Amino acid sequence: MKHSFKYQGKFLTELGSTIINPEFAYHTYGEFNPEKNNIIWICHAYTANSDAADWWDSMVGEGKFYDPTHYFIVCVNYLGSCYGSTGPMSINPETGIPWYRSFPDITVRDMVKGLDLIRQHLGIEKIHTIIGGSIGGFQALEWSIINPSLFTHTVLIACSVKTNPWAIALNESQRMSIAADPTFEQDIPGGGTNGLKAARTIALLSYRNGKAYNLTQAESNEEVVTNFKASSYQRYQGEKLVKRFDAYTYFLLTKVLDSHNIARKRAGFAEVLKTIKAKTLVISITSDILFPPEEQAYMASLIPGAILKTIASDFGHDGFLIESELLSKLLSNFYQT
Known part of the structure; x- marks a missing residue:
């Protein structure tokens, strides 16, 4: 089900800009269990949206790995996107016209700040799993650093500690x-x-x-x-x-x-990553030329107890969207260990 949340107040970005009363579109699937410990939070990739059951239909839905009859699943259209959340095509309240190119520069940390507003709005205090690939993985990684006690499991797919020059x-x-x-x-x-x-x-x-x-x-x-x-x-x-x-x-x-870098204004990568408390699975794709496997290997080596797995696929970075059977097996084994 699609929802909308409007934050009342000034949203201060990492780079010092202010966005007044930003809105966020998000989808939820399923229901909380009595213990409220069945929450799966999916961070969507670049041009996707909050309807994870649509763009990741091989993984989300009844009978799929993340089945809403067992889990309460959340996916938020992040700040800066164009599927219902505040971004360049939204109306700037100070001018009455869309922001277009004047929308302030934001970072992954601002996206995560927006996600956390939805978490608070939903009254969620603990998340069973946060999972994301590509820029979704950037968000999952940053959030696991910013609030390490919030997550039981973190799944990072085809992402890295910072964006490489390539x-x-x-x-x-x-x-x-x-x-x-x-x-x-x-x-x-x-x-x-x-x-x-x-x-x-x-x-x-x-x-x-x-x-x-x-x-x-x-x-x-x-x-x-x-x-x-x-x-x-x-x-x-x-x-x-x-x-x-x-x-x-x-x-x-x-x-x-481009701006993604978990070490910015913090200690080095090793010091930052060792603060992650969630049981972590890092997944690389053999043919990924955008964020190649050595970047996930480096990240996994610095996260305490992290498990590193590789999906053998010819479909490159997009493999995490295509190789659902292989991904499901890795996730199943991860939860059982």
């Missing part, structure tokens, strides 16, 4: 693509749409990899000289995204990704 470079190329669209600077609905299409195709190359493309986009006709399957696939994915997302939100979120 990922930052990819994000900069995407921002350049959006900014090259002259409509982006007009701050209008639909501004930057063509740039967003191009940016999405850049991102897809890092979400998958050469092997995945070669497996799924190969030509069966050796006479083809134009309009290749790979080309039409890229165009299709760009068109598909702009039907549900906007360039202003996308541009902002690439900057959020």
Whole structure:
């Protein structure tokens, strides 16, 4: 079920900006058990939304691994997104028009601050499992550091302690693509749409990899000289995204990704990670070129008692969304140990 929560007051961001009365969209599935210890909190990835049963339907739903007949499941559309929570396309109360490019820069920690507002609103004092992949993993990691006693289990998938230069470079190329669209600077609905299409195709190359493309986009006709399957696939994915997302939100979120670093304004990585109290499972994907397995191995080595597992997949970073059977087995074993 979809819900909305409006925070009454000033939301102070990590970088010193103020957002007045931010709103948050979130979904819940199932019911609390009498002990209120059956809560699964899912942190969604980049362009996803709070309806985890939709975008992660292989894992969430009746008969699936996270079954709402057994769990109370929460997923919040994070601050800065465009699926009901306050972000660049929301109305700025000081101007009466959408924020567009003037929306303040935010960080993963601000996203987590928003998640915690929903936790308090729901009266949740303990979370059985927090789980997330990619930027969802960034949120799960940060929250496990900020409030280590809140979680019994933490599951971190295809993420890292900080965003690497390769990922930052990819994000900069995407921002350049959006900014090259002259409509982006007009701050209008639909501004930057063509740039967003191009940016999405850049991102897809890092979400998958050469092997995945070669497996799924190969030509069966050796006479083809134009309009290749790979080309039409890229165009299709760009068109598909702009039907549900906007360039202003996308541009902002690439900057959020870039700024992720758990050591910022704290001690070093080892000192920060050793504060995590939850039983932790770290999962890498063998073919992930965005946040490669060595980054999860490093993270797991510094979290007390963390278990490191790897999913063998040809589908790169997106493997955590695709390899549900393998992921379910890892989670089942994790809960039983």
